[in-house]
Amino acid sequence: MSTTGPGPTITSQADDFPGWYNDVVRRAELADYSPVRGCMIIRPYGYAIWESMRDELDRHIKRTGHSNVYFPLFVPKSLLEKEAEHVEGFDPQVAWVTRAGGKELDEWLAIRPTSEAIIADSVKDWIQSYRDLPLLMNLWNNVVRWELRTRLFLRTAEFLWQEAHTFHATEAEAAAEVDTGLEAYRAVAEDWLAIPVVQGRKSEGEKFPGAVYSHSIEAMMRDTKALQAGTSHMLGQNFAKAADIRFLDRDNERKHPWGTSWGFSTRMVGATIMAHGDEAGLVLPPNVAPFQVVIVPIFRSEEDRVKVAAAIEQLEASLADVVTASGPLRWKTDWREETPGFKYNHWELRGVPLRLEVGPRDVAAGQGVLVRRIDRHKEPVPLASLAAELPERLATYQQAVFQRALDFRAANTRSLDTLDALRESIEVEGGFVMAPWCGSPECEQAVNEATGATIRCIPFDSPDEAGRCLVDGRPSERRVLFARAY
RNA sequence: CGGGGUGUAGCGCAAUCUGGCAGCGCACGUGCUUUGGGAGCACGAGGUUGCGGGUUCGAAUCCCGCCACCCCGACCA
Numbered sequence: 001m002s003t004t005g006p007g008p009t010i011t012s013q014a015d016d017f018p019g020w021y022n023d024v025v026r027r028a029e030l031a032d033y034s035p036v037r038g039c040m041i042i043r044p045y046g047y048a049i050w051e052s053m054r055d056e057l058d059r060h061i062k063r064t065g066h067s068n069v070y071f072p073l074f075v076p077k078s079l080l081e082k083e084a085e086h087v088e089g090f091d092p093q094v095a096w097v098t099r100a101g102g103k104e105l106d107e108w109l110a111i112r113p114t115s116e117a118i119i120a121d122s123v124k125d126w127i128q129s130y131r132d133l134p135l136l137m138n139l140w141n142n143v144v145r146w147e148l149r150t151r152l153f154l155r156t157a158e159f160l161w162q163e164a165h166t167f168h169a170t171e172a173e174a175a176a177e178v179d180t181g182l183e184a185y186r187a188v189a190e191d192w193l194a195i196p197v198v199q200g201r202k203s204e205g206e207k208f209p210g211a212v213y214s215h216s217i218e219a220m221m222r223d224t225k226a227l228q229a230g231t232s233h234m235l236g237q238n239f240a241k242a243a244d245i246r247f248l249d250r251d252n253e254r255k256h257p258w259g260t261s262w263g264f265s266t267r268m269v270g271a272t273i274m275a276h277g278d279e280a281g282l283v284l285p286p287n288v289a290p291f292q293v294v295i296v297p298i299f300r301s302e303e304d305r306v307k308v309a310a311a312i313e314q315l316e317a318s319l320a321d322v323v324t325a326s327g328p329l330r331w332k333t334d335w336r337e338e339t340p341g342f343k344y345n346h347w348e349l350r351g352v353p354l355r356l357e358v359g360p361r362d363v364a365a366g367q368g369v370l371v372r373r374i375d376r377h378k379e380p381v382p383l384a385s386l387a388a389e390l391p392e393r394l395a396t397y398q399q400a401v402f403q404r405a406l407d408f409r410a411a412n413t414r415s416l417d418t419l420d421a422l423r424e425s426i427e428v429e430g431g432f433v434m435a436p437w438c439g440s441p442e443c444e445q446a447v448n449e450a451t452g453a454t455i456r457c458i459p460f461d462s463p464d465e466a467g468r469c470l471v472d473g474r475p476s477e478r479r480v481l482f483a484r485a486y
Numbered sequence: 487c488g489g490g491g492u493g494u495a496g497c498g499c500a501a502u503c504u505g506g507c508a509g510c511g512c513a514c515g516u517g518c519u520u521u522g523g524g525a526g527c528a529c530g531a532g533g534u535u536g537c538g539g540g541u542u543c544g545a546a547u548c549c550c551g552c553c554a555c556c557c558c559g560a561c562c563a
Contacts, residue, residue, distance in 0.1 A: 092562065148562070206563080298522050341523035359522055
């Protein structure tokens, strides 16, 4: 199955979601495979989407008092191994440099899978007094995790991300920082990418190796599977103890600081594709769309072309001053020598929110035909007033994308009480299932083996509700979120 | 790691069984005609048939070895 009409097509979302995803990523020119297995080449259109969410998150990070820094790509083996749970969790995924400068290295160098270890070691001299705290740092970098099964953007051996690392004098302060990080992710996901998320705590089995606890935001893709979209970790004093970081507190006692770390990666580009896309390709929220409006000129004769060009030129002059929620309006007029139909498909595949068709009939009427990508709704609009209306129209569109995702999630979330009902629901309908759980790893494992679903998180906003665990019937305090996940 | 499959132009494939000029569609270049939902015609460019070895007058095709990738399982999260 494929989209209608002649010309190249993409795999139908309904028939084969992974096939659809791959086609969209490749055909919309977001990314390519690389000569290195599991690694990806991010192309200009894909990188522009990443830059938009990166820049927005960076604003949140700086607004909340963090400074950007840089630490090395290489982590000495001895440092990576200091925190026992950490090294055990990452060991199979670490890539090593064993040879350099023409000889075997005395000490292997890990290519960072994450930077907790090297940062803890590096900052121990910076932290002497409670006056040196909190230390709030953030890195934008690349990391390598040697994944066996990779998918463009979603899980690649090398990926781009941001990792915040902070140190605090008290546990309460560190706990508040974990919330700060997660709130930044919620804001970027929901307000910028129009992806509604469930915030919650990870189960013991799913938390970050070396963390005391982990929080995450979880999003629903359009195949109803879950995607972890950002994590924020309470590291407690684990890494501080491993690296022997101590500070002298107000009470003249030497103490280990409490740490946090939180990360958000290029996986979110994949989330944006899968949370909004449809049979025609990408559907991008205006805030991240590299182009928010595309203008398609239509003409037959040279005489018509001149008239259309004049009208568009006049319109473009007014567009130059338009400011949207994500900065100056980003638009493009497509003058390529292709048919209008070709261009419609081309820009729909790329998810451009608004398309303005301008032909001879329109010019005669002083209007254009504005078409919304999300529902192909067509509307004649006067060219003279369009520029002034665009910020509002784009804001409305952004909200419509979010609302549609919210409705989709609601329609695919069920509250169930038994393992049989959960299995039936996961296998037949997919989606999210809210079910009571006693808290034991054994019952968590039992659900996973029976259904393939995992506990995505223990949601913060799930109401306290006494019940019985869906596996062993023991008392449960609240419902947790089960789903099959990427 | 086990089982199965596939490697031929940028992409998708045919030719392999039965050895005999390496082809088709899309994409790409030029020209003309076109342009309100993926335009048409003509001409053109593009190849170490995954790599190495063997058999043969002759190998994409047969034989041996290697490599890569995909699917299923296992493992991991």
